[in-house]
Amino acid sequence: MEDLSKLRQDIDRIDRQIVELFEERMGVSRQVAEYKIANGKKVLDRARELEKLETLGNLTNDSFNRHGIQELFQQIMAMSRKLQYQLLAEEGVSGNLPFTRIDHIDRKHCRVVYQGVEGAYAHEATLQYFGKDANAFHVPTWRDCMEAIKEGVADYAVLPIENSSAGEVNDIYDLLEEYDNYIVGEQILKINHALLGLPGTSLDEIRTVYSHPQALMQCSVYLDKHSDWQRISLSNTAMAARKVAEDKDRSQVAIGSPAAAGYHGLEVLEMPINHNRFNSTRFIIVTNRKMYEADAKKVSICFELPHTSGSLYNILSHIIYNDLNMCKIESRPIPERNWEYHFFVDFEGNLDDSAVKNAIRGIMEEAVNFKILGNY
Numbered sequence: 001m002e003d004l005s006k007l008r009q010d011i012d013r014i015d016r017q018i019v020e021l022f023e024e025r026m027g028v029s030r031q032v033a034e035y036k037i038a039n040g041k042k043v044l045d046r047a048r049e050l051e052k053l054e055t056l057g058n059l060t061n062d063s064f065n066r067h068g069i070q071e072l073f074q075q076i077m078a079m080s081r082k083l084q085y086q087l088l089a090e091e092g093v094s095g096n097l098p099f100t101r102i103d104h105i106d107r108k109h110c111r112v113v114y115q116g117v118e119g120a121y122a123h124e125a126t127l128q129y130f131g132k133d134a135n136a137f138h139v140p141t142w143r144d145c146m147e148a149i150k151e152g153v154a155d156y157a158v159l160p161i162e163n164s165s166a167g168e169v170n171d172i173y174d175l176l177e178e179y180d181n182y183i184v185g186e187q188i189l190k191i192n193h194a195l196l197g198l199p200g201t202s203l204d205e206i207r208t209v210y211s212h213p214q215a216l217m218q219c220s221v222y223l224d225k226h227s228d229w230q231r232i233s234l235s236n237t238a239m240a241a242r243k244v245a246e247d248k249d250r251s252q253v254a255i256g257s258p259a260a261a262g263y264h265g266l267e268v269l270e271m272p273i274n275h276n277r278f279n280s281t282r283f284i285i286v287t288n289r290k291m292y293e294a295d296a297k298k299v300s301i302c303f304e305l306p307h308t309s310g311s312l313y314n315i316l317s318h319i320i321y322n323d324l325n326m327c328k329i330e331s332r333p334i335p336e337r338n339w340e341y342h343f344f345v346d347f348e349g350n351l352d353d354s355a356v357k358n359a360i361r362g363i364m365e366e367a368v369n370f371k372i373l374g375n376y
């Protein structure tokens with residue numbers, strides 16, 4: 001049996017050759033990029049890559065090695081593409097993304113829409129982001145918010161996208177995908193739920209509790225202690241408060257914000273009743289214009305992927321290779337195409353950064369139905 005150090009010397013010698021060949025290959029790839037820049041050709045040539053993988057795989061009779069060679073060359077060609085995208089960005093060929101940079105949103109002179117009624121958490125988020133004198137109005141559904149900004153009836157919409165206890169608000173992801181509206185800001189609101197009832201209501205009178213399904217979930221530990229209370233979902237916590245106020249029935253209570261109690265003449269019976277002390281909701285500020293504030297720090301994108309092995313891995317590698325920090329990934333089913341998904345990815349950066357432009361350029365070419373959802 002050969003000595004280990006001798007075997008390692010052999011491996012070192014072979015690896016040096018591989019590195020030399022890799023560098024030589026990347027040199028050629030650089031020239032290919034120059035050709036493509038001069039001739040306006042796309043970096044990715046999927047047919048050429050598939051043909052290469054087939055030819056290279058056929059150079060060996062060993063099935064284990066065939067698999068290894070194909071995996072290795074997939075990586076090598078991915079690196080080759082990334083080098084080319086980088087050169088394109090350096091030559092300014094990647095161009096400016098179709099988003100306009102602004103110094104700051106004028107939060108005072110604008111009209112804002114939110115879903116629900118006064119006292120809803122979205123209303124509170126609106127007042128926190130746009131100031132207590134915000135020129136705001138409300139509509140019944142999140143879709144109505146999207147329509148209002150699409151039509152220009154409102155300049156901005158304030159929509160809940162994620163709660164720290166109950167997770168994503170799926171419908172908002174679907175609406176972002178569907179509408180040509182863009183995220184320009186976000187507001188995180190600390191959520192402390194209160195049990196709201198008619199003044200003087202005692203806990204043993206309660207039979208029914210109304211709220212938004214997310215709020216019912218965020219208070220499930222408290223509600224489990226009152227298992228005889230029937231839980232009924234409504235589209236908004238403030239609407240639940242309004243219902244209790246209008247029905248004037250002391251067997252009914254709502255879960256909502258203390259502000260909602262003030263707006264609807266109710267009393268805070270208990271507070272806080274959410275089990276997560278750090279319960280917070282992240283709201284996004286959405287508009288119909290493709291714009292971003294100069295100090296924006298997070299990019300949100302969405303795309304679909306071809307149904308092939310490694311496709312998500314390849315897309316995410318553009319983020320990793322450009323040294324960008326991915327902070328979130330979500331997927332949502334594509335309606336009428338069972339088991340295919342839209343992906344939603346957030347990563348840190350500004351659309352002016354060359355690393356961001358470079359990553360976006362690569363993803364844009366390789367994913368299907370790519371969209372920048374915003375930079376904020």
Ligand SMILES: O=C(O)C(=O)C[C@]1(C(=O)O)C=C[C@@H](O)C=C1
Binds near residue numbers: 044076080
């Ligand atoms: O042949 C090309 O067009 C190249 O850009 C080179 C290369 C490769 O590295 O082999 C890289 C990207 C293309 O998708 C196909 C092949």
